[in-house]
Amino acid sequence: MDIAEHMLRTGSRGFRDDLGRAVDDLRRSVRGLGLSWSLAWHDVVSRYRGSILGPFWITLSMAVMVLGIGFLYAELQNIPLATTLPFVALGIVFWGLISQTVIEGCESFVQASGMLSQTSLPMLTFVWRTVLRNLATLLHHLVIVVAVIAGFDLWRVMDLPLALAGLALVLANISWMCLLTAIISARFRDIPQIVMSIMQFSMFMTPVFWQPGERVGLMDAVLTWNPFFHMLDAIRAPLMGAAPEASTFSVLIVMALAGWAVAFGLFTATRRRIVHYL
Amino acid sequence: MSRSAKPPTAPPRPDQAFISVRGLTLRFPVYGYDAKSLKKHLARVAVGGRLDQARHGSTTVTAITGLDLELRAGDRLGLIGHNGSGKTTLLRALSGAYEPDEGQIEVRGKIAPLLDLSLGIDPTATGLENIRLRGRIAGLSARQVEDKLEEIAAFTGLGPFLAMPMKTYSAGMQARLAFAVATAVEADVLLMDEWIAVGDADFQKIAHQRLLGLVERAGILVLASHDLDLIRLYCNRVMRMDAGVGSEVVSIKALDELLARPSVR
Numbered sequence: 001m002d003i004a005e006h007m008l009r010t011g012s013r014g015f016r017d018d019l020g021r022a023v024d025d026l027r028r029s030v031r032g033l034g035l036s037w038s039l040a041w042h043d044v045v046s047r048y049r050g051s052i053l054g055p056f057w058i059t060l061s062m063a064v065m066v067l068g069i070g071f072l073y074a075e076l077q078n079i080p081l082a083t084t085l086p087f088v089a090l091g092i093v094f095w096g097l098i099s100q101t102v103i104e105g106c107e108s109f110v111q112a113s114g115m116l117s118q119t120s121l122p123m124l125t126f127v128w129r130t131v132l133r134n135l136a137t138l139l140h141h142l143v144i145v146v147a148v149i150a151g152f153d154l155w156r157v158m159d160l161p162l163a164l165a166g167l168a169l170v171l172a173n174i175s176w177m178c179l180l181t182a183i184i185s186a187r188f189r190d191i192p193q194i195v196m197s198i199m200q201f202s203m204f205m206t207p208v209f210w211q212p213g214e215r216v217g218l219m220d221a222v223l224t225w226n227p228f229f230h231m232l233d234a235i236r237a238p239l240m241g242a243a244p245e246a247s248t249f250s251v252l253i254v255m256a257l258a259g260w261a262v263a264f265g266l267f268t269a270t271r272r273r274i275v276h277y278l
Numbered sequence: 279m280s281r282s283a284k285p286p287t288a289p290p291r292p293d294q295a296f297i298s299v300r301g302l303t304l305r306f307p308v309y310g311y312d313a314k315s316l317k318k319h320l321a322r323v324a325v326g327g328r329l330d331q332a333r334h335g336s337t338t339v340t341a342i343t344g345l346d347l348e349l350r351a352g353d354r355l356g357l358i359g360h361n362g363s364g365k366t367t368l369l370r371a372l373s374g375a376y377e378p379d380e381g382q383i384e385v386r387g388k389i390a391p392l393l394d395l396s397l398g399i400d401p402t403a404t405g406l407e408n409i410r411l412r413g414r415i416a417g418l419s420a421r422q423v424e425d426k427l428e429e430i431a432a433f434t435g436l437g438p439f440l441a442m443p444m445k446t447y448s449a450g451m452q453a454r455l456a457f458a459v460a461t462a463v464e465a466d467v468l469l470m471d472e473w474i475a476v477g478d479a480d481f482q483k484i485a486h487q488r489l490l491g492l493v494e495r496a497g498i499l500v501l502a503s504h505d506l507d508l509i510r511l512y513c514n515r516v517m518r519m520d521a522g523v524g525s526e527v528v529s530i531k532a533l534d535e536l537l538a539r540p541s542v543r
Contacts, residue, residue: 005386005387005388005389005466006384006385006386007374007383007384007385007386007389008382008383008384008385009371009374009377009378009382009383009384010378010381010382010383011303011377011378011379011380011381011382012379034414034419034420035414035415038410038411038414038420039411039414042400042403042407042411045403045407046400046402046403049402049403049443114394114397114398115397115398115415116375117370117375117376118370118373118375118391118393118394118397119373119374119375119391119397119415120373120374120375120389121415187309271377272377272379273307275375275376275377276306276307276308277309
C-alpha cells in the first residue's frame with residue numbers, strides 16, 4: 001500500500017512558487033471544510049454554554065432593537081411602520097453578519113496560534129471557521145427575518161433567488177475582508193481596535209436603520225462609495241420586493257474579485273511568516 | 279539547493295515512511311523587541327539560537343542552521359541538546375507548521391505531532407466533546423471519530439465524567455483524556471517533545487503500553503528529550519543539536535562519544 005500523505009516544504013523560490021503553495025493551502029482548506037464547520041459549531045455551542053436561550057439571546061436583543069429603532073425611526077422620518085420595521089429588521093440582522101464577520105476576522109489566526117504552530121492544518125481553515133461561525137449565528141437570527149417576511153406579507157413581493165445571490169456575493173466579500181483583517185491583525189495588534197472603529201463608523205454611514213432619502217449631493221456620494229451599502233442592499237432590497245440599484249451587483253462582483261486578489265496576494269506574500277507573528 | 283546535501287543511501291520505497299531534510303535553515307523574526315541593547319550581554323550564552331539584528335527594529339533568531347537529516351522506516355531518532363538548541367523548532371518544522379527559510383523538508387507518511395497534549399482542548403467543553411474536537415483536528419473524519427469514540431472513552435477510564443466539562447477534572451484526569459485522544463490516531467511519523475508520561479501509576483503503565491504500540495506501528499519516531507536513559511531505551515539513532523546546528527545522525531551506541539564532543543560554541 002502506498003502512503004498517500006506526502007509533505008514537501010522548501011525555502012521560498014519566488015512569488016510564483018509561493019502562490020502555488022497558497023493555492024494549495026486554499027485547496028486543502030476547502031477539502032477540509034468539515035473541520036472548519038466543526039470548529040465553528042463548537043465555538044457557537046461553547047460561547048453560549050450554560051445559557052438557556054444560547055445564541056437566541058442575541059436574536060432576542062436584536063429583536064428588541066428592531067422594535068425600538070423601527071418605531072422611533074417611523075416616527076422621526078415620518079414613514080409608515082409597515083415599511084420601516086422590515087427595513088430596520090433586515091438591516092440589523094444582515095449588518096450583524098457583515099460587521100461581526102469582519103471584526104471577528106481579526107482573531108482568526110491569533111486565536112488558532114496553538115494549532116497553527118504545531119500542525120500542518122491549512123491556514124485558511126481558520127478563516128472559514130470565522131465565516132461559518134457567523135453564518136451559524138445568522139441562522140438563529142433568521143427567526144426575525146422570517147417573522148417580518150410573514151408579518152408584513154413580504155413573501156408576496158420578495159425575490160428570494162436574487163436575495164440569495166446577494167447573500168452569496170456578500171459572503172464572497174466578507175471572506176476576503178476576514179482574511180485580510182486576520183493577516184494584518186496577527187502582525188499588528190492595534191488593528192482589531194481600528195477595525196472595530198471602522199465598522200462602527202460604517203454602521204452610521206450605511207442605511208442600516210435610516211432610510212436613504214433623495215440621492216443628491218453628499219447623500220449620493222455616501223451611498224455610491226460605501227461598499228457596505230451595496231452589500232446590505234443586495235440582500236435587503238430583493239427581500240423587500242424592491243430592485244437593488246443597477247450598479248450594486250456589479251460593484252459587489254468587482255469588489256469580490258479585487259478584494260480577493262489583494263487579500264490572497266498578501267496571504268501569498270506573508271503565509272510563511274504568519275505563524276511567527278502569533 | 280544545499281551544497282551539504284548528501285545523496286540518500288538507498289531510494290525510499292513508495293510504501294514506507296521517510297523523512298528527508300536538506301540544508302534546513304529556519305529564522306524567526308521576532309517583532310516588537312529590540313535585541314540591540316541585550317545583545318552584548320547575550321554574546322556568549324549557553325542557550326538559544328543566534329540573535330541577529332534585522333531591519334526596522336525586528337530581531338531575527340536563527341533557530342536552525344543548515345541541518346541535514348535522512349530517516350527511513352524503522353528509525354527511532356533521539357534529539358538531544360541544550361534548551362533552545364532547536365529541538366522543538368525542528369519538530370515543529372517536521373510537523374509542517376514552520377516553513378523552511380532555506381533548504382527543504384520532505385516527509386512521506388501521516389504525521390502525528392504529539393508536541394502539546396492540550397492542543398485544541400477546550401476546558402469548558404465536556405470530555406466527549408473534546409474527544410470529538412481533538413479527533414477532528416488530528417485529521418479524523420466525523421465518521422472515524424464516532425467509530426473510535428468508544429475505544430477512546432474506555433481508555434480514559436473516566437466513565438460518567440466524560441459528560442462533565444473538562445474544567446471539573448483534576449489535572450491528572452485532563453491529562454488522561456488528552457493522552458487518550460492524542461494517541462488514538464495511527465500515524466507513520468510520530469513527533470514527540472519529551473516522552474509523554476501522564477496520570478497515576480496505574481495509568482502510566484497502560485499509557486506506556488499504548489504509546490509503545492503506537493511507536494511500533496509508526497514507521498518513524500522523532501523524540502526530543504533531555505533524558506538520556508529514555509533516549510537509550512526508545513531510540514536506535516541519535517542526533518545532537520547545538521545552537522541550531524545538527525550533528526550527523528549516529529547509532530545509539532555512539533551516544534557517549536557524541537556527548538563527549540566539544541560544543542560548537
